[in-house]
Amino acid sequence: MRKPLMAGNWKMYKTPAETAAFFEKFLPLVAASNHADILICPPYVNIAAAVAAARGSNVEVGGQNLHTANKEGAYTGEITGAMLRAAGCSAAIVGHSERRQYFGETCATVLQRTLAALDAGLRPVVCVGERLEERESGRTEEVLAAQFRDGIAKLTPEQFGWIAIAYEPVWAIGTGKTATPDMAADAHRYLRSLVRQAYGAEAAAGVRILYGGSVKPDNVRGLMAQPEIDGALVGGASLDPVSFASIVNF
Numbered sequence: 370m371r372k373p374l375m376a377g378n379w380k381m382y383k384t385p386a387e388t389a390a391f392f393e394k395f396l397p398l399v400a401a402s403n404h405a406d407i408l409i410c411p412p413y414v415n416i417a418a419a420v421a422a423a424r425g426s427n428v429e430v431g432g433q434n435l436h437t438a439n440k441e442g443a444y445t446g447e448i449t450g451a452m453l454r455a456a457g458c459s460a461a462i463v464g465h466s467e468r469r470q471y472f473g474e475t476c477a478t479v480l481q482r483t484l485a486a487l488d489a490g491l492r493p494v495v496c497v498g499e500r501l502e503e504r505e506s507g508r509t510e511e512v513l514a515a516q517f518r519d520g521i522a523k524l525t526p527e528q529f530g531w532i533a534i535a536y537e538p539v540w541a542i543g544t545g546k547t548a549t550p551d552m553a554a555d556a557h558r559y560l561r562s563l564v565r566q567a568y569g570a571e572a573a574a575g576v577r578i579l580y581g582g583s584v585k586p587d588n589v590r591g592l593m594a595q596p597e598i599d600g601a602l603v604g605g606a607s608l609d610p611v612s613f614a615s616i617v618n619f
Contacts, residue, residue, distance in 0.1 A: 371577050373405040373593065374533055374600035375617045376494060377607025378433060378462060378581075383411060385418035391610050392422030398614035402427065405600065407617055408494075409607070410462055413448060420457030431460035431494070434468060437481035439488045450489025460492040462602075464520060466539045476519035483524065483532065493532045494579070494602065495521055497560070501540035510559055517560065522567045529568055533577045535602040536560060541582030543604060550591045550598075553580045557597035586615035593619045 383391065388411055399407060410431040411419045419430045436447040453461060463486060464479035479495065486493040497516040499509045513536075521534070536556050538548050548556070557578045565573035580592055581602030592598050607613040 371575065371599045374408060374494075374577050374579060375405045375619075376408040376431070376460075376462075376535075376579065376600065376602045377410065377613055378465070378602055378604050379409065379411045379415070379608060380433070380467070380604060381412060382608055383415055385415050388415040388418040389422050391608075392419065392428075395610035395614055396423070396426050396428065398610065399428065399617050400426070402617050405617060408460055410460070416453070416456045416458060429459045431458050431462065431491070433462050433465070435461050435463075435482055435485055435489075435491075437478055437485055439485040450485045450491050454489045454491055458491060460494060461486045462496065462535075463493045464496045464516075466496060466498055466537050466542055470539075476516055479516075479520035480523055483520070484528070487524075487528050487531055494535050495532050496535045496537050496581070496602070497521075498537035498539050498582075504538065504540060509556065513556065513560060514563060517563045517567075522563070526568055526572065529564075529572060530575070533579060533600075534560060535579040535581045537581040537602065543583065545583055547583045547585075547588055547592075548580070550595050553582075553592060554595040554597045557595070557599075561597065584616060586612055589616045589619045 407428045408431050410433045432453040435450045439450045463482045468474040483493045499512040503512050541547050560578055561573050564576055577599035579600040579602045580598050584601045584603045585606045
């Protein structure tokens with residue numbers, strides 16, 4: 370059985386003091402939550418506060434992005450995977466739809482960042498997903514296949530074994546719209562078929578595929594009831610400790 374991964378993506382929210390306050394309330398609510406792995410990805414400036422607050426707990430801390438090169442250099446505003454690892458992170462989100470939409474992320478750079486994360490000993494959570502116009506035109510599988518082929522399938526089998534995949538229907542992120550459990554499961558099932566074709570049945574059975582897209586306490590149970598859904602990548606609802614704990618404890 371695949372152990373669920375419940376991940377919170379804080380995006381551009383909270384200060385270090387607010388981060389410490391969040392963990393003070395959140396940790397007691399999930400202290401006994403051994404059914405799932407728990408990951409929180411705060412803004413870079415909050416990583417130190419998050420790592421300090423989470424020390425000794427069952428909650429891991431990750432980065433929201435990283436540079437494609439895993440070595441120091443003259444790249445103003447960027448950080449390496451090695452820096453994230455040294456700061457106490459164990460994972461990194463790669464290729465989030467907002468990175469693709471606002472910052473020119475491509476499948477090629479998703480692959481580069483995934484490799485950089487792996488090289489630094491971080492577990493990449495690699496995001497894929499279609500836009501509203503692509504779903505409405507019946508191109509969901511075409512888009513997912515292209516993102517998988519160009520951003521994931523070039524990994525070696527050993528490298529692939531370390532990643533998680535997050536399916537994010539872009540039209541459901543921050544909009545209040547959510548793919549129905551059946552819609553999400555169909556996309557996850559298709560992604561798993563791509564893994565099976567590229568890496569074999571064992572890899573397909575083992576890889577965790579998370580759902581991301583307006584996950585909330587009132588819809589997480591229906592989503593997680595789908596055997597194909599192995600966790601959640603949660604945005605806004607992960608900012609409140611009670612809300613995110615409710616999602617973790619689905």
